[in-house]
Amino acid sequence: MEQPMRNTVQMGASSASMIWRRHNVDLLIENLHAVVKEARPHALFGVSPFGIYTIGAPPSVHVELDQYRDLYADPVKWMKGGLG
Numbered sequence: 324m325e326q327p328m329r330n331t332v333q334m335g336a337s338s339a340s341m342i343w344r345r346h347n348v349d350l351l352i353e354n355l356h357a358v359v360k361e362a363r364p365h366a367l368f369g370v371s372p373f374g375i376y377t378i379g380a381p382p383s384v385h386v387e388l389d390q391y392r393d394l395y396a397d398p399v400k401w402m403k404g405g406l407g
Contacts, residue, residue, distance in 0.1 A: 345395040356406045368406070372398040 352370060359368045375384055376399055377391040390396045 341392070341395065345391075345397060348395045349397065349400065352401055352406055353404075370396075370398060370401065370406075372396055 356368050359366055372390055373388075375386050375388075375390060378386065378389050388394075390398070
């Protein structure tokens, strides 16, 4: 078992499945980025999140749909990792 999944199993089923899903979305983005860059090294690759990272970020925004929690997307992590 991979270390991220091993860590999540200890947290409980709900937390574990959320982290597992987010990890798999991260892998999808990373792999897609690699394939695009391999095929066309100068191509720009990006993902278009809907603009609200998570509830309270920015503090003035109040929404019910949370892309980090509900869609398992972490565009801040992707940008920091050079994927955007």
